[in-house]
Amino acid sequence: MPELTWQRTPLLTIGFFIAKEVRHLIRNITNLLPVLAVIFVSNSAWLSYAVGGGYLAFIIISAILNHHFFLYALADDAVHLRTGVFGKKSLTLKYERIQQAEIDQSWYFRPFGLVILRVDSAGSAGKEVEIPGLSIDAAQQLRQRMLSHAHSNHREPEAGEIELKSEASPETEVVFSLKEIIRAGIMDNKIFVLLAVLIYPLSQTDVLEETVVPWLEANIAFLEESLWLNVALIVAAPIVLFVLAIGVTLVRYYNLHFSILNKRYQAKAGLFTIRTVSFRYQKLQRVQLRQNLRGRLLKRFSLRVSQLQPSAHAQQQTGNASFILPVLTQSLVSNLCQWLQLPRHTNLNWQRIPFIALLSPSFWIALVAPSALAAAYFNDVPLTWSLLGAVSLWLMLQSYAIARWRNYGFTFDNGWLAIKRGVFGRKENWYPLYKVQQIDVYQSPWLRLLGYADILVHTAAGAEVIKYQPAQLAKQLQQDWTGQIGRNHQRWL
Numbered sequence: 001m002p003e004l005t006w007q008r009t010p011l012l013t014i015g016f017f018i019a020k021e022v023r024h025l026i027r028n029i030t031n032l033l034p035v036l037a038v039i040f041v042s043n044s045a046w047l048s049y050a051v052g053g054g055y056l057a058f059i060i061i062s063a064i065l066n067h068h069f070f071l072y073a074l075a076d077d078a079v080h081l082r083t084g085v086f087g088k089k090s091l092t093l094k095y096e097r098i099q100q101a102e103i104d105q106s107w108y109f110r111p112f113g114l115v116i117l118r119v120d121s122a123g124s125a126g127k128e129v130e131i132p133g134l135s136i137d138a139a140q141q142l143r144q145r146m147l148s149h150a151h152s153n154h155r156e157p158e159a160g161e162i163e164l165k166s167e168a169s170p171e172t173e174v175v176f177s178l179k180e181i182i183r184a185g186i187m188d189n190k191i192f193v194l195l196a197v198l199i200y201p202l203s204q205t206d207v208l209e210e211t212v213v214p215w216l217e218a219n220i221a222f223l224e225e226s227l228w229l230n231v232a233l234i235v236a237a238p239i240v241l242f243v244l245a246i247g248v249t250l251v252r253y254y255n256l257h258f259s260i261l262n263k264r265y266q267a268k269a270g271l272f273t274i275r276t277v278s279f280r281y282q283k284l285q286r287v288q289l290r291q292n293l294r295g296r297l298l299k300r301f302s303l304r305v306s307q308l309q310p311s312a313h314a315q316q317q318t319g320n321a322s323f324i325l326p327v328l329t330q331s332l333v334s335n336l337c338q339w340l341q342l343p344r345h346t347n348l349n350w351q352r353i354p355f356i357a358l359l360s361p362s363f364w365i366a367l368v369a370p371s372a373l374a375a376a377y378f379n380d381v382p383l384t385w386s387l388l389g390a391v392s393l394w395l396m397l398q399s400y401a402i403a404r405w406r407n408y409g410f411t412f413d414n415g416w417l418a419i420k421r422g423v424f425g426r427k428e429n430w431y432p433l434y435k436v437q438q439i440d441v442y443q444s445p446w447l448r449l450l451g452y453a454d455i456l457v458h459t460a461a462g463a464e465v466i467k468y469q470p471a472q473l474a475k476q477l478q479q480d481w482t483g484q485i486g487r488n489h490q491r492w493l
Contacts, residue, residue, distance in 0.1 A: 004073035004080055009133035015108045016116065016132040017063035017070075025055075048368075065188055072131055074142065079119070079129060092378065093119065093129055099283055101143040105136070107272035113141045119146065129226050147264075172339065176256040184253060184327035186245030187295045188301065253326055260339060265305070265323065278325045283307045285435060286461035287340060289333065292425035301328045305492060306461040342430055343413040350409035350420065356450060357468040361401040369394040410466050412481075415488075417457065419464050434488035441474045 009016075025032075035051060062085075071082040081091045100120040109115060109132075117139045119129040134142070151359070195325040254271035266278035286306040295301060305323040328336065337345065376386035403423045410419045420428045438458040447453055453474040455466040469477070 003021075006071045006073045006254045009067065009131070010089070010114070011067070011072070012109070012112055012480050013070075013133035016106070017066045017348055018065075019106070019108070021059045021062055025059075027337055033449050034432065048208060065142070077140075079146075081133075091129070095146045097147045099280060100278060103136075103139050103143060103147045103276045105270070105274040109133070110272075110274070123185060125196075145302045163220065171262075172260040174258045174332065176253070176258070176281075178250075180255075180327050181250055181253050181256065182246055183298050183300055184302070185249035186242060186298065187300060187327065188200060188249050189292070190248060191241045191245040248327065256325075256483060258325060265339075267323065267325065277323055279305060279307050281340075284340070284432065285459060287342065287430040289428040289430070291422075291427075296425065299330065301330075301333050302326050303328055303333070305340075317395065343416055344419075348411050348413060348418070350411050352409050353405070353466070353468045354470075355405075356452070358401060358405055360446070362398065365394060365397045365401060368397060415420065415484075417464075417481075419466070429464065431457070431464070433481060434479070434485050434490055435459060439478050443471065447471075 037207070065085045066083070069083065069085055069088075073080040073102050077096070078092050078094045081089075081093075083089050083091075098119055102117075102118045102120075104116040104118060105114075106116060113136055114133050115136055117129075117131045121130075133137075175200055251271045253269045256267060256269035258265075258267050260266075263279070263281045263360075266276065268276045270276065284305055284307065288304040289301055290304070293303045303325045307323065325336075332347070337343075372393050373386050373390040376389055376406075377383065400423060404421070407423060407426075408419075408421045409419070412418075415433050416430050417433050417436070418428055418430045420426065436457055436459050438456075440458070442454045442456055442457040443452075448471075451471055452468045453471045455469055455474050455477060457464045457466070466474075
């Protein structure tokens with residue numbers, strides 16, 4: 001083995017290690033709940049400043065030390081890393097094992113022309129290697145060297161295809177306009193989810209009662225005098241949430257470019273931090289096509305491709321585990337189905353589950369009406385209104401259950417297993433059948449009594465359940481699908 005030339009990253013990469021510590025804090029915030037609880041119940045004002053200041057000092061010192069002890073070396077066939085302050089770690093990653101090599105141009109590196117190279121290999125738990133502080137040219141050359149070595153190792157190259165050249169033009173390229181990104185923001189639910197998460201912990205503290213409410217009473221008491229102002233504020237609240245959602249989406253997906261080159265699907269986007277994310281077709285595990293209620297009104301879809309992530313740690317890194325296109329027209333969906341070799345949607349034979357699947361939800365919904373009637377009656381609601389409310393509630397829930405049953409379906413076509421569901425929105429999950437890991441046929445006492453069974457399909461991207469299939473048909477499908485998987489010799493990675 002030739003002697004390696006070990007290199008350090010620039011001093012500017014201390015910012016990268018600080019950001020890494022902050023991300024680690026956010027991912028493990030639940031471990032700090034006891035400390036936060038002590039701060040909230042304590043009457044000592046200095047405690048919160050002491051904890052915050054101490055942790056800030058820890059992050060900075062840890063980042064400086066991690067930068068000092070971070071060394072990397074590049075060989076002709078591998079990249080070598082040495083990391084760790086107290087516990088030392090040496091890692092060697094062969095280029096032939098590399099599945100992905102992504103370039104991330106973070107906002108704090110962009111003014112200096114530096115990027116982060118992230119490398120993912122077969123069988124890794126997420127991103128094995130991150131090299132920060134590389135120049136754009138150096139990162140692109142190293143990325144092409146890695147991918148060309150991995151590409152040539154997987155198959156015999158054709159004439160003129162010895163390596164992937166950086167100047168090669170993509171076979172397909174789609175640029176998303178600003179209007180489309182705004183539509184993606186309207187379709188996004190992140191702001192509403194964040195609001196729902198924050199409301200409960202805030203309601204359990206004295207911040208609202210002792211700080212927010214007195215300030216509102218002192219500064220906007222005039223609202224009590226005007227009904228129209230209150231109505232305007234109520235209307236303005238969801239508008240503000242939509243604007244925030246659009247802003248977050250613009251920051252993430254600004255100038256989104258999608259391209260295909262040598263069966264590598266790539267997306268590049270970002271306003272402050274420019275991220276390049278890609279996946280190789282062989283690594284595809286699931287294609288998810290979604291359309292929520294706002295997407296249906298806008299006639300737009302979103303697409304998520306799940307890749308192989310073999311460990312729970314990697315699956316938590318959703319940004320790295322999935323390839324996302326947030327807004328697609330119907331024509332783009334048709335093109336993507338062709339590029340991803342999915343069966344044509346117009347020719348699919350969706351199979352419904354039997355009507356008997358409504359028995360279980362209908363039974364529990366039937367218990368809701370008398371419960372609601374009794375609750376209303378014992379709270380002095382007139383009997384007529386109680387009956388009307390109970391019947392209306394039962395009708396709504398039963399109609400929803402029937403709509404879920406009608407919109408659920410599954411199909412098997414051209415080596416793909418697909419399952420669709422949804423009432424107000426729509427969701428389709430597509431799985432390449434030859435990558436299915438396990439197929440179970442399950443019968444509960446209730447199902448065995450009725451002569452039905454559930455089919456459980458386990459994949460690297462999650463599990464699916466096809467409910468209420470006749471028992472003999474379920475066993476036959478299990479046998480047929482297992483036989484097809486065993487006879488297929490396509491690459492799994």
